[in-house]
Amino acid sequence: MKNNLTIYNTLSRKKEKFEPINPPFVGMYVCGPTVYGDAHLGHARPAITFDLLFRYLKYLGYKVRYVRNITDVGHLVNDADEGEDKIAKKAKLEQVEPMEIVQKYANSYHRNMAQLNTLSPSIEPHASGHIIEQAEMVKQILKNGYAYEVNGSVYFDIEKYNKKYNYGKLSGRKLEDLTANTRELAGQSEKKNPFDFALWKKAEPEHIMRWPSEWSDGFPGWHLECSVMSTKYLGEKFDIHGGGLDLQFPHHECEIAQSKAATGEDAVKYWMHNNLITIEGQKMSKSLGNFITLDEMFSGENDLLEQAYSPMVVRFFILQAHYRSTLDFSNKALQASEKGLQRLFKGMETLDKIKPSKESSINFKDIKDKSFNALNDDLNTPILIAHLFDGIKIINQLYSGDETINDTDLTDLKNFYKLIVFDILGLKNENKGQKTDNKFEEVVNLLLNIRLEAKKNKDFETSDKIRDELNKLGIVVKDKKDGFEWEIQ
Numbered sequence: 001m002k003n004n005l006t007i008y009n010t011l012s013r014k015k016e017k018f019e020p021i022n023p024p025f026v027g028m029y030v031c032g033p034t035v036y037g038d039a040h041l042g043h044a045r046p047a048i049t050f051d052l053l054f055r056y057l058k059y060l061g062y063k064v065r066y067v068r069n070i071t072d073v074g075h076l077v078n079d080a081d082e083g084e085d086k087i088a089k090k091a092k093l094e095q096v097e098p099m100e101i102v103q104k105y106a107n108s109y110h111r112n113m114a115q116l117n118t119l120s121p122s123i124e125p126h127a128s129g130h131i132i133e134q135a136e137m138v139k140q141i142l143k144n145g146y147a148y149e150v151n152g153s154v155y156f157d158i159e160k161y162n163k164k165y166n167y168g169k170l171s172g173r174k175l176e177d178l179t180a181n182t183r184e185l186a187g188q189s190e191k192k193n194p195f196d197f198a199l200w201k202k203a204e205p206e207h208i209m210r211w212p213s214e215w216s217d218g219f220p221g222w223h224l225e226c227s228v229m230s231t232k233y234l235g236e237k238f239d240i241h242g243g244g245l246d247l248q249f250p251h252h253e254c255e256i257a258q259s260k261a262a263t264g265e266d267a268v269k270y271w272m273h274n275n276l277i278t279i280e281g282q283k284m285s286k287s288l289g290n291f292i293t294l295d296e297m298f299s300g301e302n303d304l305l306e307q308a309y310s311p312m313v314v315r316f317f318i319l320q321a322h323y324r325s326t327l328d329f330s331n332k333a334l335q336a337s338e339k340g341l342q343r344l345f346k347g348m349e350t351l352d353k354i355k356p357s358k359e360s361s362i363n364f365k366d367i368k369d370k371s372f373n374a375l376n377d378d379l380n381t382p383i384l385i386a387h388l389f390d391g392i393k394i395i396n397q398l399y400s401g402d403e404t405i406n407d408t409d410l411t412d413l414k415n416f417y418k419l420i421v422f423d424i425l426g427l428k429n430e431n432k433g434q435k436t437d438n439k440f441e442e443v444v445n446l447l448l449n450i451r452l453e454a455k456k457n458k459d460f461e462t463s464d465k466i467r468d469e470l471n472k473l474g475i476v477v478k479d480k481k482d483g484f485e486w487e488i489q
């Protein structure tokens, strides 16, 4: 297996060579959405970032188990472990059952993710389906002395944990700073320290989502589900844990503490965080009125949008920035991405029209090498895309006849573009009338090759049937001296 991949580990704050714990297997856990509303731009970035990594690791030959959770319980409106559950609140508003909210928004999230051409994760566990396992972890942490029970709720004892381990090592925060920041809250809550977080919360009488436990009828704290479900499906130590930078603190910091307190081990080898999307320089939020859902992006139905942007334009826009850089949304930037994507596909269509010569006057190895080097350098997609555009300049020279390419090199070049653009970057040519994807093209060519055989054997009944049936589907076949051509009408 040829693997030169390096990834930036948020924990060590440096790029590290990617070496899985148990090759060829790779375990990857990514924090998924809390499903209480429509998916928005902020959901698209982690989904696309880790889809790219999933695709690339599979291309490198790894057997990847990609787990992405659905948060359907325990995520409260307030980070201080107070207030309503986000899903229950929405359910009250819409006058339905909480699980109807979960189903509705999980469905729409999946629809949007499919539009963005992200591959489904290998396992997509729901927090509400793992209450027993979560209670088990609470027991373990209590047994090890890093949690305490008050009035039917169980809280993680950060001060005690920090005496032995280092709380804050992922985000770089110090307990003293946390103490200073939360001092005014002290005494208002049943927690020993205001920065302690809930592992199990006793449900208030009006709280709908509740489960029996030895402490109270209640529900697990939000951070717990990821510690539990990641290790349940990937083992006590696994390779990659990803998510948006907004989850680094407190969510991921708390996950690290929980796992360490329960097992004494660090569960995760590489922590990866994608940076956030801003809208014209501002954080996207409902209160600022600059909130754009993915459905609105794709339809153009939002006052901030000058036009609709297709899912592939959004995907390309996200890939044009490095995942660790902030990405600022603006109509101008999206329109530039739309033009860029069209230029990329036009280049690939030109590539399909090039006729091979006897000799190659050009050498593509350099562009190929540089492209893979960019991917291996912590998934540097902007540099990779720049190399693809450099390649298109050469493709145009080949098409105009200024340069030549032989048959083998031409096939190699076509395969390289298909591999990078379709399989690894996960882009699709959405334009109607185009051969939209790899597999489809291969199937049509397969049928037409069977037709060619039939014609050779004078089986005109079969050959006409294939042509006519394809015609009915809008695929027009033109016979050529040395084969065939086809297009979609």
Ligand code: ZN
Pocket (backbone or CB within 6 Å): 030, 031, 032, 226, 251
């Ligand atoms: Zn999580």
